Amino acid sequence: MPLLDVRSRDPGSRARAGVLHLAHGPVRTPAFVPLATKAAIKTLEPHEVAALGYDMVLGNTFHLFLAPGHDLIGGLGGLHRFMRWDGPIITDSGGFQVFSMGHGAVADEIKGRAPGVGADGHRAGRVSAIEERGVTFRSYLDGAERFMGPETSMEVQAALGSDIALVFDECTPFNVSRDYTARSTERTHRWLERCLAWHGEHGPPGQVVYGIVQGGVHEDLRRESSQVIAASGCDGVAIGGSLGEHKAQMYEVVDWAADELERGAAAGRPRHLLGIGDIDDLLRGVELGMDTFDCAMPTRLGRHGMAIVPDPERRWRLDLGKARHKLADEPLMEGCPCPACAAGYSRAYLHYLVRAREVTAMRLLTIHNLAYVARLMASLRAAIGDGTLAARVAALRGGAAP
Numbered sequence: 001m002p003l004l005d006v007r008s009r010d011p012g013s014r015a016r017a018g019v020l021h022l023a024h025g026p027v028r029t030p031a032f033v034p035l036a037t038k039a040a041i042k043t044l045e046p047h048e049v050a051a052l053g054y055d056m057v058l059g060n061t062f063h064l065f066l067a068p069g070h071d072l073i074g075g076l077g078g079l080h081r082f083m084r085w086d087g088p089i090i091t092d093s094g095g096f097q098v099f100s101m102g103h104g105a106v107a108d109e110i111k112g113r114a115p116g117v118g119a120d121g122h123r124a125g126r127v128s129a130i131e132e133r134g135v136t137f138r139s140y141l142d143g144a145e146r147f148m149g150p151e152t153s154m155e156v157q158a159a160l161g162s163d164i165a166l167v168f169d170e171c172t173p174f175n176v177s178r179d180y181t182a183r184s185t186e187r188t189h190r191w192l193e194r195c196l197a198w199h200g201e202h203g204p205p206g207q208v209v210y211g212i213v214q215g216g217v218h219e220d221l222r223r224e225s226s227q228v229i230a231a232s233g234c235d236g237v238a239i240g241g242s243l244g245e246h247k248a249q250m251y252e253v254v255d256w257a258a259d260e261l262e263r264g265a266a267a268g269r270p271r272h273l274l275g276i277g278d279i280d281d282l283l284r285g286v287e288l289g290m291d292t293f294d295c296a297m298p299t300r301l302g303r304h305g306m307a308i309v310p311d312p313e314r315r316w317r318l319d320l321g322k323a324r325h326k327l328a329d330e331p332l333m334e335g336c337p338c339p340a341c342a343a344g345y346s347r348a349y350l351h352y353l354v355r356a357r358e359v360t361a362m363r364l365l366t367i368h369n370l371a372y373v374a375r376l377m378a379s380l381r382a383a384i385g386d387g388t389l390a391a392r393v394a395a396l397r398g399g400a401a402p
């Protein structure tokens, strides 16, 4: 049985639907993967996430390495047992977090953040050295000097026992030179070989490894990186790094990689798009042939008082903290079948909870948002299956509820 069993294809795009067969069970694709960054899906229990229609969650190698530590989790039976999630888990490599600290000043400038806060919102540590062997940095928790290289990352992911491990890569930021991006992408390719070598010798049985395509926003580098990853013999391919300044550029960058992957030896291997999850990006990503996606968006928005609603003009977002909801005696989303909407809470009540910073608001909105994205992905899978994807995507883009 292949790792990815493709059961239907959309004739008008690269979209495909199937089942990803992993050690802890099947994942129906295309699929969105909610974040369990620190071994928890914030405000929810694992069984609730499964009941919303999710087959897989993502654990964060960098954060779990720093606390509570992969030795502790490994000693307690691995990440599945530790957090009581029985289904598949994908772990990222830690590269993104390590390098967001290193490139923090640059990233802060781009995104207008206060200096000292990493790209994932955590207080930044400090990178002392980026070398061929790996990266030395100071932990954001206690200031202790730590090291992570390709072998460390694979060792941590082996101890966690994830179903899918990602190779350690340098996540190059957007505004570095083409020359820097080229050299960094080559180093990522050398690290890929080291990761695969370590995994070949010590990797846990059943764990599969995804390579990561880098290359910034440069077409030749992205295409070349895709070819190198495809030729490496890794089980699947993730697309990472800077995908551009705006959505049109992001779609172009993903299209270059997908085009190479579709034509090469890796055509049948699963593809994961890292860190992407806005509604319009999921629609386009599926058309471009991506099988899985992860993103903080639905859960993070929920914790900030925002609900996902079928309103493309407002980027599918409803800000319940806004004063206009103060007296709104209407439901969050008319006809929403999710467990959070079932009790019929009014927007006025949710507005009040958000303003009062009640944890219940975060929880209700996280449930609603994850349920929305789960229905969206299920709807896309069904449409690929019955040959109606183009019409379905057009309707969803136009503001249809999933």
Ligand SMILES: [Zn+2]
Pocket: 332, 333, 336, 337, 338, 339, 340, 341, 368, 371
């Ligand atoms: Zn709802």
